[in-house]
Amino acid sequence: MDKSLNTEQVSVEPQEKRAAKPVDRPFLAMLGMLIGGFVGMLSETSLNIALPSLIAELHVSIGTMQWLVTGYMLVIGIVLPMSSLLQRIFSTRSLILFALCDFIVGAVISAVAPNFAILLIGRMIQGIATGLILPLMFTVATLIFPPYKLGAAMGMIGLVIMFAPAVGPTLAGMILGLLSWHWIFWLFIPFLVVAFILAAKFLPNVGDISKPKIDWLSIILSAIGFGGLVAGVNLASDSGWGSPAVIGTLVVSLLVLAWYIRRQLASKTPILNFRVFKKSQFTTGSILVMLDFAIILSSMYLLPMFWQNGLAIPVALTGIVMLPGGIVNAIVSAVAGRFSDTISTKLLTTLGFGITIVGLILLLLASSTSPMWYVILAHIVIMMGVPLAMSPAQTFGLGALDQQTSGDGSTIMNTFQQIIGAMATAIATSLLAFGSSAAGNVSHRIAFTNGVHVGLWFTLIVAIAALLLSLTIKGQKWA
Known part of the structure; x- marks a missing residue:
């Protein structure tokens, strides 16, 4: 009898090591979402390399064409805040x-x-699809993986979020070298079909449906606040930051957003639970993730156009020369999550942002006559740094929340990540245009390179701010 009792005790996993919603094969349950999320994030930067061709073919300005990038993220930013509510309804x-x-x-x-x-x-x-998939990846991962495997799970998600935007220009460049830009989108479809089949077969429902009362006013405020913020910054690319339309849009959006946040804090069943920001650990981790994403999107917007317009590299070759950085990004993304289970967040994020700063400085020193290997090296250094900081920052931030608030936390983190990413892309675009026009009477290549440098100064400032914030992380040893 004693023996059977001992056997039973050994076979039962301790409560703190169990997943909140255990499933038999958690990786297979996540696989369809991971593929869908990969395609969604791939879509954020895959068109960057095609923008010069699209501008010429569709006869629109660079500021208008930028809507293909920021408009996509605008919809993500509108849908994401509603994902927590949708998870309680469906x-x-x-x-x-x-x-x-x-x-x-x-x-x-x-x-x-x-x-x-x-x-x-x-x-x-x-954008609607990506806005739904991104927060669900985090929510499902925190529910089906036990706490001691959460770092590895976040590493998988980090691989999706960081590798896809990095490799997007490479894949698009290869496609454009052989086919037209239409095939960039045709390429998505077989991957999405496979993702649907995997999700239909292996993904169980792990959420709790409570059918809450829908706060329609909050939904409207959310769409106007988040959407208007991205739209206002995007308008500045064409109209300038001093335009009354831009200033008015930004002021109204910020006021509406403040109203929305105040309404959520006063609500017993908020659409977004902003009370999670009371956890300083979550706040720090979230800001680091946002800044890291701003770095990757702004740099991945500027770099492909620098290759084509500053260095006069053909579009097909642009995809190839960006491949080494994409490969390095994939490797670092894959291992960074596992490192976060054993090495302190402070060490990893500080090292990651420090490496990123070195890479950005190398790019700032590049000119229109720089050798190809030099720019490739700078790109590789950046692609080492940004994923090294991403997964640890995500795990650190979400690790401060319990099972009841982890879904809210992941939704908020992803919402602001996309909003900040869209704003960073728009700011980089306006600085690119300003720097190009301010170069004076010089060749197109030199003027464009000057514009890229002005845009990269913004990215560098963001990276320095992230580095300084990572140094404030408390309660963790350096190793």
Whole structure:
């Protein structure tokens, strides 16, 4: 009898080591979402390399064309804040399957688009899907993986979030070297179909449906606040920061956003639970993630155009020369999550942002006559730094929350990550235009290079701010 009792005690896993919602094969349960998330994040930067060609083919300005990038993130920023509410109304499985179908529809519309307007509509439909998938990846991971494996799980998600934007220009460049830009979107579809099949077969519903009362006013305030903020910054690319329309849009958006946040704090069942910011650890981790994402999106927006317009590299070759950085990004993203289980967040994030700063300085020293290997090296250094900081910062921030608030935390983190990313891209665009025009009577290559440098100064300032913030992390040893 004693022996059987001992056997039972050994076979039962301690409570603190169990997942909140155990599943038999958690990786397979996540795989469909991971592929969908990868395609969603790939879509954020895959068009960057095609922008010069699209500007010429569709006859629009660079500021208008930028809407293909920031408009996509604008929709993500509107949908993301509602994901926590949607998870209480619909099952996580249903939301993921809907998102994957929605992405396929958006990709088909974009692939057959005859003009800029239809292409933008297709992109924005895709944004709905990405806005649903991103927070669900984090929510499901925190529920189906035990705490001691959460770092590795975040490493998988980090690989998706960091590697996809880094490798997007490479894949797009290779496609453009052989085919037209339409095939960038056709490429998404087989991956999305595979993701749908995997999710339909292996993904169970792990959420709790409570059918809360819908606060329609908060939804409207959220769409106006978050959407207007991105739209205002984006308008500055064409109209300038001193434009009354830009200033008015930003002021109204900030006031509406403040109203929205205040309403959420006063609500017993908020759409976004901003009370999680009372946890200083979550606040620090979230800000680090946002700044890291601003670095990757702004640099990945500027670099492909620098290759083509500053260094006069053909579009197909641009994709190839960006491949080494993408490979390094994948390797570092894959191991950074595992490191975060054993090495302090302070050490990893500080090292990551420090390496990123070195890479950005190398790029700032590049000119229109710099050798190809030098720019490749600078890109590799940046791609080592940004993923090294991302997964530890995510794990650190979400680790401060309990199971009841982890979903809210991941949604807030992803929402502001996309908003900050869209704003960083828009700011980089306006600085690129300003720097190019301020170069004076010089060749196009030199003027464009000057514009890239002005944009990269913004990225460098963001990286320095992130480094300084990582040094304030308390309660963790350096090793």
